[in-house]
Amino acid sequence: MPILPAGPLSYGMQLPIQSQSAIYAESWEAGAPAADLAEIARTADRCGFAYLASCEHVAIPRRLAEAMSTVWYDPVATLAFLAGVTERVLLMSHVAVVGLRHPLSTAKQYATLDHLSGGRLILGVGAGHVREEFEALGADFDGRGAVLDETVEALKAALGPEEYPEFAGERFSFSGLGQLPRPAQERVPVWVGGSSP
Template sequence: MTDDVQLSIGLPNFGPWPDGDWRGFVDVARAAEDAGIDRVVLVDHVVMGPNTDKYVWGRFPTPPEAPWSEPLTLLAGMAAVTSRIRLATGILVAPLRGATLLAKTAATLDQISGGRLELGVGTGWQREEYDAAGLDWDLRGRLLTDTIAACKALWTQTPAAFASETVNFSDTYLMPKPVQPGGVPLWIGGTLNKRNLARIVESGDGWIPIMGLSTEDMARDVVTIRQALADAGRDPAALRVQGPIPMAKGDDGKFDLARTMDNAAEVVAAGATALQLPIQAFCPGPKEAPAFFAEARRLFDAALGR
């Protein structure tokens, strides 16, 4: 069944694509909603260090001095001009914000959006961000685990209590709660190692595979996650997966939207529930976004036989 599979569009809240017009960038979400896009996703860096050459997943998309807007702030602006589309991060470097502040910010954003927020979270790859925040880079995995578990406690308990190596509180009230039952959905990003699998089973609602993972390997890992959820007494069918659609080029050597969308069905078969496309690969800027969204929606529905 593909009726509940979502079309998810990555929006570049960084670099030259918005052309410096951040107020106009908010309207891109409204254009996406008008075209029937299901979900938009923003990415995160709080600050940048000079060593972008250490990015191991290819060429980093911007120099360190390029603008990079804070995603939760932009999503709040998008929430104000939309009513249906899901608003997501993929990923947010959760440990940089601290558990209580992140829980409060996310709960507030979920409230003003009417329950449309989804947090894709991870540790990030850049040591300089942790250094600038006064956090121990070597503890980043523990910080992520504790941060998301503490957020879950704050969203679901009144009063809340949580105790771990890095986050501790008791008799603590966070109000208002998120609109969504159980709190804001948490999509755990990254390679499916032992620690990330444990995070998904204990606190997660979804998984965002690491960049560059093949569709075949994603399918294998989805099976692993679903089995681990079942073993823990959770419903494996409830797992959400953000699967990238393999990019295809046309005869001119440029990325071709129609040929790319021909790959959508194989990603669904591999277990993806939200099929992800980066808008900047096909669309030069916000002015062209409405036409891109309409064509992407048409091709997506056709590829899935809708």
């Protein structure tokens, strides 16, 4: 399990550029290339930041685009890119809307990220708040709280040390299906965050 640096206070950051909501984005981010994102990550790594975080939205409906923007990098791709240009800083999804996909699919992506980064993943998960995203992907928006609860339990199994994880829940069930590589960490930390009801 990644351990945040010892001491009374640790700093992490949600990265700029990778999500450009009007609530927090600065104007320079709109034209920033990948090289700028990499340089920010390298600087945070060098300066002792505890973690770097990347958000998730698959698609933003027109009704929310002015406030939220449609710039939302994929967190797995973004964190994998940054893992390759950093050495010690932890890599966090802030937050992955895990109800949008099956837990085995999520586990495959994030186990690979943890494996390739040498055990630097913090899997931050949330319920999501954009109905149209769920509907477009055939996911259950109204039941997303219960889906999140079950998905967290399924992910604990799917991201554990077993090559053939097992889980049986109300919505998801799997056994006898092997997934390699396993995460580098014996147990990937799963943090729950968000602001929706």
